[in-house]
Amino acid sequence: MRFGVKLLLIASAVVAGGVLIGFYVANLTTLQGSASYTIPVQQASGKPVVNLKIETVAAVGPQLSPNPDWVSYLIQNQKGAWIRRTVWKLPANATVHVTVYNFDGASGLRNPYLARPQGVDGNQVTIDGKPATGIDPNDASHTFAVPAYHLIVALPGVADNAKNQCGYAPCSLKLAHRTIQFTFHTGAPGHYRWQCFVPCAAGWIDGFGGPMQTIGYMDGFLDVS
Amino acid sequence: MATHPTTAAPGADRAPHGRRVIVAWLVLSIVATPLVAIFLGPILPPGNASVQGSGQVVDNTVLTATITPVFCLLLVFFVYVLTRFRAAPATALEDGPPLRNHNGIQVTWIVVTTVVVLSLAGFGTFELLQNGSGGGQGPSPVAVPAGADHMMQVQVIGQQWNWTYRYPGYGGIETQDLYLPENTYVVLNVTSLDVIHSFWAYALGVKADANPGVDNVAYLKTKGPRSFEIRCAELCGLWHGYMYQTGHIVPQSQFAAWIKQQQTLNASIARYMPKYSRSYYPDPQRRGG
Ligand SMILES: [Cu+2]
Ligand SMILES: [Cu+2]
Numbered sequence: 001m002r003f004g005v006k007l008l009l010i011a012s013a014v015v016a017g018g019v020l021i022g023f024y025v026a027n028l029t030t031l032q033g034s035a036s037y038t039i040p041v042q043q044a045s046g047k048p049v050v051n052l053k054i055e056t057v058a059a060v061g062p063q064l065s066p067n068p069d070w071v072s073y074l075i076q077n078q079k080g081a082w083i084r085r086t087v088w089k090l091p092a093n094a095t096v097h098v099t100v101y102n103f104d105g106a107s108g109l110r111n112p113y114l115a116r117p118q119g120v121d122g123n124q125v126t127i128d129g130k131p132a133t134g135i136d137p138n139d140a141s142h143t144f145a146v147p148a149y150h151l152i153v154a155l156p157g158v159a160d161n162a163k164n165q166c167g168y169a170p171c172s173l174k175l176a177h178r179t180i181q182f183t184f185h186t187g188a189p190g191h192y193r194w195q196c197f198v199p200c201a202a203g204w205i206d207g208f209g210g211p212m213q214t215i216g217y218m219d220g221f222l223d224v225s
Numbered sequence: 226m227a228t229h230p231t232t233a234a235p236g237a238d239r240a241p242h243g244r245r246v247i248v249a250w251l252v253l254s255i256v257a258t259p260l261v262a263i264f265l266g267p268i269l270p271p272g273n274a275s276v277q278g279s280g281q282v283v284d285n286t287v288l289t290a291t292i293t294p295v296f297c298l299l300l301v302f303f304v305y306v307l308t309r310f311r312a313a314p315a316t317a318l319e320d321g322p323p324l325r326n327h328n329g330i331q332v333t334w335i336v337v338t339t340v341v342v343l344s345l346a347g348f349g350t351f352e353l354l355q356n357g358s359g360g361g362q363g364p365s366p367v368a369v370p371a372g373a374d375h376m377m378q379v380q381v382i383g384q385q386w387n388w389t390y391r392y393p394g395y396g397g398i399e400t401q402d403l404y405l406p407e408n409t410y411v412v413l414n415v416t417s418l419d420v421i422h423s424f425w426a427y428a429l430g431v432k433a434d435a436n437p438g439v440d441n442v443a444y445l446k447t448k449g450p451r452s453f454e455i456r457c458a459e460l461c462g463l464w465h466g467y468m469y470q471t472g473h474i475v476p477q478s479q480f481a482a483w484i485k486q487q488q489t490l491n492a493s494i495a496r497y498m499p500k501y502s503r504s505y506y507p508d509p510q511r512r513g514g
Contacts (some may be wrong), residue, residue, distance in 0.1 A: 110418045110507040111384055113399040116494035123490065133493035138508075147387050147467070150401050193467045195386065199419070208385065208419065213463040 034215045037085035048094035055101040056142050061168030070211040071200050082170035086220025092189045100180045103166040104141045106157030112137035119151030120182040143197040192222040250301045254294040262290040271430045274453045276446040277359035278430030361433025361441040381415040383422030383435035386464035395484050397501040398491040403472035405447050406480035415441040416504045423458035440503035447474045
Protein backbone atom coordinates (compact mmCIF):
# COMPACT_ATOMS: atom_id res chain seq x y z
CA MET A 1 0.00 0.00 0.00
CA ARG A 2 1.25 3.45 -0.78
CA PHE A 3 2.19 5.73 2.08
CA GLY A 4 -0.48 8.31 1.20
CA VAL A 5 -3.24 5.71 1.14
CA LYS A 6 -2.12 4.34 4.51
CA LEU A 7 -2.11 7.83 6.03
CA LEU A 8 -5.58 8.53 4.64
CA LEU A 9 -6.95 5.28 6.09
CA ILE A 10 -5.49 6.00 9.54
CA ALA A 11 -6.77 9.58 9.45
CA SER A 12 -10.30 8.42 8.52
CA ALA A 13 -10.28 5.82 11.31
CA VAL A 14 -9.22 8.46 13.86
CA VAL A 15 -11.93 10.86 12.68
CA ALA A 16 -14.58 8.11 12.75
CA GLY A 17 -13.52 7.15 16.30
CA GLY A 18 -13.65 10.78 17.40
CA VAL A 19 -17.14 11.24 15.97
CA LEU A 20 -18.37 8.12 17.79
CA ILE A 21 -16.90 9.33 21.10
CA GLY A 22 -18.50 12.74 20.45
CA PHE A 23 -21.92 11.15 19.94
CA TYR A 24 -21.49 9.13 23.12
CA VAL A 25 -20.56 12.14 25.24
CA ALA A 26 -23.30 14.30 23.70
CA ASN A 27 -25.80 11.57 24.46
CA LEU A 28 -24.62 11.34 28.07
CA THR A 29 -24.81 15.06 28.67
CA THR A 30 -28.27 15.45 27.16
CA LEU A 31 -29.79 12.36 28.80
CA GLN A 32 -33.01 13.16 30.58
CA GLY A 33 -32.15 13.14 34.29
CA SER A 34 -34.74 13.06 37.04
CA ALA A 35 -37.34 15.73 36.36
CA SER A 36 -36.93 18.78 38.57
CA TYR A 37 -39.45 21.06 40.20
CA THR A 38 -38.89 24.81 40.35
CA ILE A 39 -40.12 26.13 43.66
CA PRO A 40 -41.83 29.55 43.47
CA VAL A 41 -39.78 32.31 45.07
CA GLN A 42 -41.03 35.26 47.12
CA GLN A 43 -39.08 38.27 48.27
CA ALA A 44 -38.82 39.53 51.82
CA SER A 45 -36.84 42.74 52.27
CA GLY A 46 -35.03 42.07 49.02
CA LYS A 47 -34.01 38.52 49.91
CA PRO A 48 -35.43 35.38 48.32
CA VAL A 49 -37.76 33.34 50.52
CA VAL A 50 -39.12 29.94 49.62
CA ASN A 51 -41.92 27.95 51.19
CA LEU A 52 -41.36 24.27 50.72
CA LYS A 53 -44.28 21.95 51.46
CA ILE A 54 -43.45 18.28 51.36
CA GLU A 55 -44.98 15.07 52.62
CA THR A 56 -43.65 11.63 53.36
CA VAL A 57 -45.85 8.66 52.65
CA ALA A 58 -45.55 4.95 53.42
CA ALA A 59 -46.80 3.94 49.97
CA VAL A 60 -46.66 6.24 47.00
CA GLY A 61 -49.63 4.67 45.23
CA PRO A 62 -50.36 3.70 41.62
CA GLN A 63 -51.31 7.26 40.67
CA LEU A 64 -47.80 8.63 41.28
CA SER A 65 -45.44 5.74 40.60
CA PRO A 66 -45.05 2.43 38.80
CA ASN A 67 -43.85 1.16 42.22
CA PRO A 68 -47.02 1.83 44.23
CA ASP A 69 -45.74 0.21 47.44
CA TRP A 70 -42.56 2.26 47.65
CA VAL A 71 -42.10 4.77 50.44
CA SER A 72 -41.62 8.29 49.14
CA TYR A 73 -41.31 12.01 49.57
CA LEU A 74 -43.78 14.18 47.64
CA ILE A 75 -43.81 17.93 47.05
CA GLN A 76 -46.83 20.21 46.76
CA ASN A 77 -46.95 22.25 43.56
CA GLN A 78 -48.50 25.69 43.16
CA LYS A 79 -51.93 24.23 42.39
CA GLY A 80 -51.84 22.33 45.67
CA ALA A 81 -51.34 18.92 44.07
CA TRP A 82 -48.80 16.47 45.49
CA ILE A 83 -46.26 15.42 42.88
CA ARG A 84 -43.37 12.98 43.02
CA ARG A 85 -40.37 15.21 42.33
CA THR A 86 -37.25 15.18 44.49
CA VAL A 87 -34.96 17.44 42.45
CA TRP A 88 -35.83 20.97 43.50
CA LYS A 89 -34.64 24.19 41.93
CA LEU A 90 -33.97 26.79 44.62
CA PRO A 91 -32.42 30.27 44.58
CA ALA A 92 -28.98 30.79 46.15
CA ASN A 93 -28.72 32.55 49.52
CA ALA A 94 -32.43 32.06 50.16
CA THR A 95 -34.36 31.41 53.34
CA VAL A 96 -36.29 28.18 53.00
CA HIS A 97 -39.27 27.53 55.28
CA VAL A 98 -40.05 23.83 55.24
CA THR A 99 -43.24 22.13 56.32
CA VAL A 100 -43.22 18.34 56.26
CA TYR A 101 -46.38 16.32 56.71
CA ASN A 102 -45.37 12.81 57.64
CA PHE A 103 -48.01 10.12 57.18
CA ASP A 104 -45.68 7.18 57.79
CA GLY A 105 -45.10 5.16 60.95
CA ALA A 106 -41.82 5.03 62.89
CA SER A 107 -39.05 2.62 61.99
CA GLY A 108 -36.19 4.05 64.05
CA LEU A 109 -32.80 5.59 63.32
CA ARG A 110 -29.73 3.46 62.81
CA ASN A 111 -27.67 6.25 64.29
CA PRO A 112 -29.43 7.90 67.28
CA TYR A 113 -27.22 10.98 66.87
CA LEU A 114 -29.28 11.98 63.84
CA ALA A 115 -32.30 12.55 66.12
CA ARG A 116 -30.91 15.99 66.98
CA PRO A 117 -31.96 18.69 64.48
CA GLN A 118 -28.92 20.39 63.02
CA GLY A 119 -28.20 22.91 60.29
CA VAL A 120 -31.59 24.58 60.78
CA ASP A 121 -32.38 27.93 62.42
CA GLY A 122 -31.88 27.67 66.19
CA ASN A 123 -30.98 23.99 65.81
CA GLN A 124 -34.60 23.31 66.55
CA VAL A 125 -37.76 22.26 64.75
CA THR A 126 -41.45 22.53 65.47
CA ILE A 127 -43.27 19.23 65.83
CA ASP A 128 -47.06 19.46 65.74
CA GLY A 129 -46.74 23.09 66.84
CA LYS A 130 -44.27 22.48 69.70
CA PRO A 131 -40.56 23.37 69.53
CA ALA A 132 -38.14 20.46 69.85
CA THR A 133 -34.35 20.06 69.94
CA GLY A 134 -34.44 16.31 69.55
CA ILE A 135 -36.75 13.32 69.31
CA ASP A 136 -36.58 9.75 70.57
CA PRO A 137 -34.50 8.00 67.87
CA ASN A 138 -36.94 5.07 67.95
CA ASP A 139 -39.78 7.37 66.93
CA ALA A 140 -38.05 8.46 63.74
CA SER A 141 -39.84 7.63 60.54
CA HIS A 142 -37.53 9.35 58.04
CA THR A 143 -34.97 12.12 58.01
CA PHE A 144 -34.63 15.10 55.76
CA ALA A 145 -30.87 15.65 55.47
CA VAL A 146 -28.60 17.75 53.28
CA PRO A 147 -25.10 16.66 54.39
CA ALA A 148 -23.36 19.51 52.55
CA TYR A 149 -25.39 21.97 54.68
CA HIS A 150 -24.86 19.87 57.82
CA LEU A 151 -28.65 19.76 57.79
CA ILE A 152 -30.35 16.86 59.55
CA VAL A 153 -33.97 16.72 60.67
CA ALA A 154 -35.45 13.46 61.92
CA LEU A 155 -39.18 13.20 61.29
CA PRO A 156 -41.22 11.48 64.02
CA GLY A 157 -43.67 8.86 62.79
CA VAL A 158 -47.41 8.44 63.19
CA ALA A 159 -48.30 6.19 66.15
CA ASP A 160 -48.79 2.56 65.18
CA ASN A 161 -52.32 2.55 66.62
CA ALA A 162 -53.40 5.90 65.13
CA LYS A 163 -56.83 5.98 63.50
CA ASN A 164 -57.37 7.08 59.89
CA GLN A 165 -53.93 6.16 58.57
CA CYS A 166 -53.19 6.94 54.95
CA GLY A 167 -53.01 3.94 52.62
CA TYR A 168 -51.81 5.13 49.25
CA ALA A 169 -50.59 8.64 48.49
CA PRO A 170 -51.46 11.37 47.89
CA CYS A 171 -52.61 11.64 51.51
CA SER A 172 -55.18 14.16 52.66
CA LEU A 173 -54.35 16.28 55.69
CA LYS A 174 -57.53 14.88 57.29
CA LEU A 175 -55.67 11.58 57.76
CA ALA A 176 -53.29 10.86 60.67
CA HIS A 177 -50.00 12.72 60.25
CA ARG A 178 -47.25 14.60 62.06
CA THR A 179 -46.30 18.16 61.08
CA ILE A 180 -42.63 19.16 61.26
CA GLN A 181 -41.49 22.69 60.48
CA PHE A 182 -38.05 24.23 60.25
CA THR A 183 -36.08 26.88 58.41
CA PHE A 184 -32.75 26.63 56.64
CA HIS A 185 -30.71 28.73 54.23
CA THR A 186 -29.27 27.90 50.84
CA GLY A 187 -25.75 29.21 50.30
CA ALA A 188 -23.67 29.33 47.15
CA PRO A 189 -25.01 27.90 43.88
CA GLY A 190 -24.44 24.17 43.55
CA HIS A 191 -25.93 20.75 43.24
CA TYR A 192 -26.52 19.34 46.71
CA ARG A 193 -27.92 15.88 47.40
CA TRP A 194 -30.49 15.34 50.07
CA GLN A 195 -31.47 11.98 51.45
CA CYS A 196 -33.25 9.99 54.14
CA PHE A 197 -31.02 8.30 56.71
CA VAL A 198 -33.63 5.87 58.04
CA PRO A 199 -33.41 2.59 56.13
CA CYS A 200 -37.12 2.76 55.40
CA ALA A 201 -37.49 0.62 52.28
CA ALA A 202 -39.98 -2.03 53.40
CA GLY A 203 -39.36 -5.44 51.88
CA TRP A 204 -35.67 -4.85 51.08
CA ILE A 205 -32.76 -6.31 53.04
CA ASP A 206 -32.41 -4.19 56.20
CA GLY A 207 -34.56 -1.56 54.47
CA PHE A 208 -31.72 -0.42 52.21
CA GLY A 209 -32.92 -1.10 48.67
CA GLY A 210 -35.48 0.29 46.21
CA PRO A 211 -36.72 3.73 47.26
CA MET A 212 -33.63 4.32 49.46
CA GLN A 213 -31.39 3.92 46.42
CA THR A 214 -33.51 5.68 43.80
CA ILE A 215 -33.72 9.41 43.14
CA GLY A 216 -37.38 10.36 43.11
CA TYR A 217 -38.33 8.62 46.36
CA MET A 218 -36.07 8.95 49.45
CA ASP A 219 -33.27 10.84 47.67
CA GLY A 220 -32.96 13.98 45.62
CA PHE A 221 -31.05 17.14 44.84
CA LEU A 222 -31.26 20.79 45.74
CA ASP A 223 -30.41 22.55 42.50
CA VAL A 224 -29.30 25.89 43.88
CA SER A 225 -28.69 28.64 41.32
CA MET B 226 21.88 -25.91 10.80
CA ALA B 227 22.07 -22.19 11.20
CA THR B 228 22.89 -20.42 8.03
CA HIS B 229 25.10 -17.46 8.61
CA PRO B 230 24.80 -14.52 6.31
CA THR B 231 27.47 -14.62 3.73
CA THR B 232 28.02 -10.89 3.60
CA ALA B 233 29.64 -10.59 7.04
CA ALA B 234 31.19 -13.08 9.37
CA PRO B 235 29.47 -13.44 12.76
CA GLY B 236 30.96 -11.16 15.37
CA ALA B 237 32.40 -8.88 12.74
CA ASP B 238 30.83 -5.87 14.50
CA ARG B 239 33.46 -5.22 17.12
CA ALA B 240 32.11 -1.85 18.30
CA PRO B 241 31.94 -1.63 22.16
CA HIS B 242 28.11 -1.56 22.35
CA GLY B 243 27.95 -2.86 25.91
CA ARG B 244 30.41 -0.31 27.23
CA ARG B 245 28.60 2.55 25.47
CA VAL B 246 25.22 1.51 26.91
CA ILE B 247 26.68 1.18 30.40
CA VAL B 248 28.45 4.55 30.29
CA ALA B 249 25.33 6.31 28.95
CA TRP B 250 23.20 4.57 31.57
CA LEU B 251 25.57 5.52 34.42
CA VAL B 252 25.68 9.16 33.36
CA LEU B 253 21.90 9.38 32.94
CA SER B 254 21.23 7.61 36.26
CA ILE B 255 23.68 9.77 38.20
CA VAL B 256 21.95 12.89 36.86
CA ALA B 257 18.33 11.66 36.95
CA THR B 258 18.16 9.89 40.33
CA PRO B 259 18.94 12.92 42.52
CA LEU B 260 16.65 15.08 40.36
CA VAL B 261 13.80 12.61 40.87
CA ALA B 262 14.44 12.37 44.62
CA ILE B 263 14.79 16.13 45.14
CA PHE B 264 12.14 17.53 42.81
CA LEU B 265 9.60 14.75 42.22
CA GLY B 266 9.78 13.21 45.71
CA PRO B 267 8.15 16.02 47.70
CA ILE B 268 5.14 16.19 45.36
CA LEU B 269 4.48 12.46 45.44
CA PRO B 270 1.28 11.30 47.20
CA PRO B 271 -0.28 11.32 49.70
CA GLY B 272 0.78 14.58 51.37
CA ASN B 273 2.06 15.86 54.65
CA ALA B 274 -0.92 16.35 56.95
CA SER B 275 0.37 13.67 59.32
CA VAL B 276 3.61 11.94 60.29
CA GLN B 277 2.22 8.83 58.57
CA GLY B 278 1.38 10.77 55.41
CA SER B 279 4.91 12.22 55.33
CA GLY B 280 6.29 8.72 55.96
CA GLN B 281 4.45 7.48 52.90
CA VAL B 282 5.86 10.37 50.85
CA VAL B 283 9.37 9.29 51.95
CA ASP B 284 8.57 5.65 51.07
CA ASN B 285 7.26 6.65 47.66
CA THR B 286 10.35 8.78 47.10
CA VAL B 287 12.66 5.86 47.96
CA LEU B 288 10.71 3.57 45.61
CA THR B 289 10.70 6.09 42.78
CA ALA B 290 14.40 6.90 43.21
CA THR B 291 15.24 3.18 43.25
CA ILE B 292 13.42 2.46 40.03
CA THR B 293 14.90 5.51 38.29
CA PRO B 294 18.18 3.70 37.32
CA VAL B 295 16.14 0.69 36.17
CA PHE B 296 14.02 2.95 34.02
CA CYS B 297 17.15 4.72 32.71
CA LEU B 298 18.71 1.38 31.72
CA LEU B 299 15.65 0.37 29.72
CA LEU B 300 15.49 3.79 28.12
CA VAL B 301 19.18 3.87 27.12
CA PHE B 302 19.07 0.29 25.90
CA PHE B 303 16.02 0.83 23.69
CA VAL B 304 17.19 4.14 22.28
CA TYR B 305 20.66 2.71 21.55
CA VAL B 306 19.36 -0.47 19.97
CA LEU B 307 16.68 1.23 17.92
CA THR B 308 19.09 3.78 16.49
CA ARG B 309 22.35 1.81 16.22
CA PHE B 310 20.90 -1.42 14.82
CA ARG B 311 18.24 0.07 12.63
CA ALA B 312 18.34 -1.55 9.16
CA ALA B 313 18.63 0.86 6.30
CA PRO B 314 15.65 0.82 3.94
CA ALA B 315 15.92 -1.67 1.08
CA THR B 316 18.43 -4.01 2.73
CA ALA B 317 17.70 -7.71 2.64
CA LEU B 318 16.43 -9.16 5.88
CA GLU B 319 19.20 -11.02 7.58
CA ASP B 320 19.56 -12.84 10.87
CA GLY B 321 21.88 -11.50 13.53
CA PRO B 322 24.55 -13.54 15.25
CA PRO B 323 23.12 -16.27 17.53
CA LEU B 324 22.66 -15.45 21.22
CA ARG B 325 24.93 -17.42 23.48
CA ASN B 326 24.86 -18.05 27.17
CA HIS B 327 26.71 -15.47 29.26
CA ASN B 328 27.10 -16.50 32.88
CA GLY B 329 28.33 -13.11 34.01
CA ILE B 330 25.27 -11.26 32.72
CA GLN B 331 22.87 -13.85 34.06
CA VAL B 332 24.36 -13.95 37.54
CA THR B 333 24.57 -10.16 37.71
CA TRP B 334 20.93 -9.81 36.58
CA ILE B 335 19.63 -12.32 39.14
CA VAL B 336 21.72 -10.92 41.99
CA VAL B 337 20.87 -7.27 41.27
CA THR B 338 17.12 -7.80 40.85
CA THR B 339 16.97 -10.04 43.94
CA VAL B 340 18.82 -7.49 46.05
CA VAL B 341 16.63 -4.61 44.80
CA VAL B 342 13.33 -6.44 45.36
CA LEU B 343 14.29 -7.89 48.76
CA SER B 344 15.65 -4.60 50.08
CA LEU B 345 12.51 -2.76 49.02
CA ALA B 346 10.37 -5.46 50.66
CA GLY B 347 12.46 -5.20 53.84
CA PHE B 348 12.31 -1.41 53.79
CA GLY B 349 8.52 -1.45 53.26
CA THR B 350 7.97 -3.95 56.07
CA PHE B 351 10.16 -1.94 58.44
CA GLU B 352 8.25 1.27 57.62
CA LEU B 353 4.88 -0.46 58.01
CA LEU B 354 5.70 -2.02 61.38
CA GLN B 355 6.80 1.25 62.97
CA ASN B 356 3.27 2.61 63.42
CA GLY B 357 1.06 0.92 60.86
CA SER B 358 1.75 3.71 58.37
CA GLY B 359 -1.81 5.00 58.63
CA GLY B 360 -3.42 1.77 57.50
CA GLY B 361 -6.37 0.05 59.19
CA GLN B 362 -4.96 -2.83 61.22
CA GLY B 363 -8.16 -4.56 62.27
CA PRO B 364 -9.36 -5.00 65.85
CA SER B 365 -6.00 -6.25 67.19
CA PRO B 366 -3.30 -4.04 65.71
CA VAL B 367 0.25 -5.39 65.38
CA ALA B 368 2.14 -2.19 64.58
CA VAL B 369 1.34 -0.22 67.72
CA PRO B 370 3.27 3.02 68.26
CA ALA B 371 4.64 3.78 71.72
CA GLY B 372 2.17 5.45 74.07
CA ALA B 373 -0.88 4.12 72.24
CA ASP B 374 -2.77 3.82 75.55
CA HIS B 375 -2.73 7.56 76.11
CA MET B 376 -3.60 8.66 72.60
CA MET B 377 -6.64 10.70 71.70
CA GLN B 378 -9.37 8.37 70.51
CA VAL B 379 -11.75 9.18 67.66
CA GLN B 380 -14.33 6.74 66.41
CA VAL B 381 -15.18 7.02 62.72
CA ILE B 382 -18.69 5.78 61.92
CA GLY B 383 -19.72 5.07 58.34
CA GLN B 384 -23.35 4.99 57.32
CA GLN B 385 -25.17 5.15 53.99
CA TRP B 386 -24.09 7.92 53.16
CA ASN B 387 -22.14 9.98 55.56
CA TRP B 388 -19.35 9.84 58.15
CA THR B 389 -19.89 10.86 61.75
CA TYR B 390 -17.34 10.91 64.59
CA ARG B 391 -17.47 10.01 68.26
CA TYR B 392 -15.01 11.36 70.81
CA PRO B 393 -14.99 8.92 73.75
CA GLY B 394 -12.53 11.10 75.66
CA TYR B 395 -15.08 13.95 75.63
CA GLY B 396 -18.19 12.27 76.97
CA GLY B 397 -18.71 10.11 73.88
CA ILE B 398 -20.26 12.99 71.95
CA GLU B 399 -20.84 12.56 68.25
CA THR B 400 -20.20 15.15 65.54
CA GLN B 401 -20.75 15.64 61.82
CA ASP B 402 -17.21 16.97 61.33
CA LEU B 403 -13.77 15.57 62.00
CA TYR B 404 -11.63 18.03 63.95
CA LEU B 405 -8.23 16.96 65.24
CA PRO B 406 -5.78 18.97 67.35
CA GLU B 407 -2.36 19.68 65.82
CA ASN B 408 0.75 17.62 66.69
CA THR B 409 -1.31 14.97 68.44
CA TYR B 410 -1.18 11.20 68.27
CA VAL B 411 -4.65 9.93 67.43
CA VAL B 412 -6.08 6.44 67.33
CA LEU B 413 -8.94 6.08 64.86
CA ASN B 414 -11.49 3.33 65.49
CA VAL B 415 -13.25 2.87 62.18
CA THR B 416 -16.58 1.05 61.99
CA SER B 417 -19.85 1.04 60.06
CA LEU B 418 -23.54 0.87 60.92
CA ASP B 419 -24.63 -0.81 57.71
CA VAL B 420 -22.62 -1.86 54.66
CA ILE B 421 -18.85 -1.78 54.07
CA HIS B 422 -17.40 1.68 53.62
CA SER B 423 -13.76 2.73 53.59
CA PHE B 424 -12.50 5.78 55.46
CA TRP B 425 -9.95 7.49 53.26
CA ALA B 426 -8.32 10.66 54.57
CA TYR B 427 -5.87 11.03 51.73
CA ALA B 428 -3.51 13.75 53.00
CA LEU B 429 -3.36 12.05 56.41
CA GLY B 430 -2.18 8.88 54.71
CA VAL B 431 -5.04 7.03 56.39
CA LYS B 432 -7.17 4.42 54.69
CA ALA B 433 -9.18 1.96 56.75
CA ASP B 434 -12.18 -0.17 55.82
CA ALA B 435 -15.35 0.52 57.79
CA ASN B 436 -16.98 -2.85 58.38
CA PRO B 437 -20.22 -3.29 60.32
CA GLY B 438 -19.53 -4.88 63.71
CA VAL B 439 -15.75 -4.48 63.39
CA ASP B 440 -13.39 -2.03 65.11
CA ASN B 441 -10.68 -1.23 62.57
CA VAL B 442 -7.79 0.56 64.30
CA ALA B 443 -5.46 3.06 62.59
CA TYR B 444 -2.88 5.36 64.17
CA LEU B 445 -1.79 8.78 63.04
CA LYS B 446 0.07 11.78 64.37
CA THR B 447 -1.22 15.09 63.09
CA LYS B 448 1.15 17.85 61.98
CA GLY B 449 0.35 21.57 61.68
CA PRO B 450 -3.10 23.10 61.11
CA ARG B 451 -4.70 22.52 57.71
CA SER B 452 -7.75 21.00 56.06
CA PHE B 453 -7.86 17.62 54.38
CA GLU B 454 -10.25 15.64 52.23
CA ILE B 455 -12.18 12.63 53.44
CA ARG B 456 -13.72 10.19 51.02
CA CYS B 457 -15.38 6.81 51.01
CA ALA B 458 -13.23 4.35 49.07
CA GLU B 459 -15.66 1.45 48.93
CA LEU B 460 -18.61 1.47 46.53
CA CYS B 461 -21.49 1.63 49.00
CA GLY B 462 -24.65 2.57 47.14
CA LEU B 463 -26.45 5.51 45.55
CA TRP B 464 -24.59 8.40 47.19
CA HIS B 465 -21.17 6.75 47.46
CA GLY B 466 -19.72 9.45 45.22
CA TYR B 467 -21.14 12.13 47.53
CA MET B 468 -19.69 10.57 50.67
CA TYR B 469 -16.95 13.15 51.06
CA GLN B 470 -16.16 15.75 53.66
CA THR B 471 -13.46 18.19 54.65
CA GLY B 472 -11.63 17.41 57.88
CA HIS B 473 -9.64 19.93 59.92
CA ILE B 474 -6.43 19.91 61.93
CA VAL B 475 -6.58 22.92 64.24
CA PRO B 476 -4.48 24.46 67.04
CA GLN B 477 -5.05 22.91 70.48
CA SER B 478 -6.97 25.95 71.80
CA GLN B 479 -9.30 25.98 68.79
CA PHE B 480 -9.94 22.27 69.22
CA ALA B 481 -10.78 22.77 72.90
CA ALA B 482 -13.28 25.49 72.01
CA TRP B 483 -14.82 23.42 69.22
CA ILE B 484 -15.26 20.28 71.29
CA LYS B 485 -16.83 22.31 74.11
CA GLN B 486 -19.33 23.79 71.68
CA GLN B 487 -20.15 20.30 70.37
CA GLN B 488 -20.69 19.05 73.92
CA THR B 489 -23.21 21.83 74.53
CA LEU B 490 -25.03 21.11 71.27
CA ASN B 491 -25.16 17.39 72.02
CA ALA B 492 -26.84 17.88 75.40
CA SER B 493 -30.34 17.58 73.89
CA ILE B 494 -29.56 14.12 72.48
CA ALA B 495 -27.21 12.81 75.18
CA ARG B 496 -29.78 10.60 76.92
CA TYR B 497 -30.60 8.80 73.67
CA MET B 498 -27.00 8.11 72.66
CA PRO B 499 -25.83 4.51 73.02
CA LYS B 500 -22.94 3.90 75.40
CA TYR B 501 -19.63 4.24 73.59
CA SER B 502 -18.66 0.89 72.14
CA ARG B 503 -16.07 -0.41 69.70
CA SER B 504 -18.91 -1.26 67.31
CA TYR B 505 -22.68 -1.04 67.25
CA TYR B 506 -25.48 -3.39 66.36
CA PRO B 507 -28.45 -1.17 65.55
CA ASP B 508 -31.77 -2.80 66.39
CA PRO B 509 -33.27 -4.73 63.53
CA GLN B 510 -35.50 -2.29 61.74
CA ARG B 511 -39.19 -2.63 62.37
CA ARG B 512 -40.05 -2.43 58.70
CA GLY B 513 -36.90 -3.19 56.78
CA GLY B 514 -35.83 -6.68 55.87
CU1 LIG C 1 -37.00 7.32 54.56
CU1 LIG D 1 -19.41 4.62 51.73
